[in-house]
Amino acid sequence: MSDNQPVTVVITGASGSIYGVRLIENLLEAGKGVNLLISDPGFIVLEEEMGISWKGDELSVNQLVREYFNTDKELIYFDNSNYFSPLASGSSGRGTMVIAPCSMGTIGRIASGISANLIERAADVVLKEKGNLVLLPRETPLNAIHLENMLMLSRMGARIVPAMPGFYHKPQTMDDLINFVVGKLLDQIGIEHDLVKKWGAEASATE
Ligand SMILES: Cc1cc2nc3c(=O)[nH]c(=O)nc-3n(C[C@H](O)[C@H](O)[C@H](O)COP(=O)(O)O)c2cc1C
Known part of the structure; x- marks a missing residue:
């Protein structure tokens, strides 16, 4: 990613708030600015899964x-x-926007063009301007509504990066699994990282 535009990170109410938090840490470390949006259920899951309580008006949450x-x-x-x-x-x-984690509700509302809050509107804007919209859906199993909504968004140019860690890098810790997924997000927006070894890197280093 060559421009110096900030990346918009959205945390919704799907399980996996840690993905959004880890993504922000890595973007800031890479020197990228971050615009952050959080849905109301996103705040609930942040508290439930990570014990993070960012409550208050826009100014207070900014400080927190x-x-x-x-x-x-x-x-x-x-x-x-x-x-x-x-x-x-x-x-x-055009914008670059990563929704991590992305609930099925948010996916459905973006796919339907509802735009009834800033998250949905901002995603709509990125799609209409042909920017880079990256979604990290988290749900299992998926029903046909989820799949059709994701197919529609994929056909419109959104990148669907499910929270599906691989195991070929032999993860030892939960951090390894999280980093694998966050690394895939960073790949989609062109941010260099060393969160996970690239497949074949060792082989080519010994050639
Ligand atoms: C602890 C917790 C975990 C949840 N996990 C998921 C999930 O993994 N995927 C999902 O689509 N919804 C999940 N939900 C439900 C969503 O939060 C709910 O559908 C919400 O309306 C989504 O709103 P949002 O898209 O505006 O964030 C979860 C809710 C809670 C409280």
């Missing part, structure tokens, strides 16, 4: 997330009702 990630200005949180955010309009550029 900047403290959590130990950063100052590269990270901006937008309330999900803030249509005055630049993310609500195509005039701010």
Whole structure:
């Protein structure tokens, strides 16, 4: 990713808030700015799975997330009702947006073009401007509605990166599994990382 535009990271109410949190850590480490959006169920799952409680108005949550990630200005949180955010309009550029984790509800609403909150509107904008929309769906098993919605979004150019770690890199810890999935997200938006060894890297190093 050559431009210096921030990446929009969205945490929805699917299981796996850690994917969004780990993604933000890696983006900040790579020197990328981050625009952060969180759905109401996203806050609930963050608290349930990670014990993270980011409550309050837009200003308070901004302070809390900047403290959590130990950063100052590269990270901006937008309330999900803030249509005055630049993310609500195509005039701010095509955009790169990663929804991690992405609930089936959010997938369905994006696929239907509902745009009833900033997350849905911002995703709609990225699709209409032919930017880079990356979705990390988390549900199992998947029903035909989930599959059809993902197919529709994939045909529109969204990248579907399911939370499906591989095991060929011989993961030893939960971190290894999380990093594998987050590495796949970073690959889709062109951010260099060393979260997981590239397949064949050892073989070519010994050639
Ligand atoms: C602890 C917890 C885990 C959940 N896990 C999932 C999940 O993995 N996938 C999913 O699609 N929904 C999951 N849900 C349900 C969603 O949060 C719910 O459908 C919500 O309306 C999604 O809203 P959002 O898309 O605006 O975040 C979970 C809910 C809770 C409380």
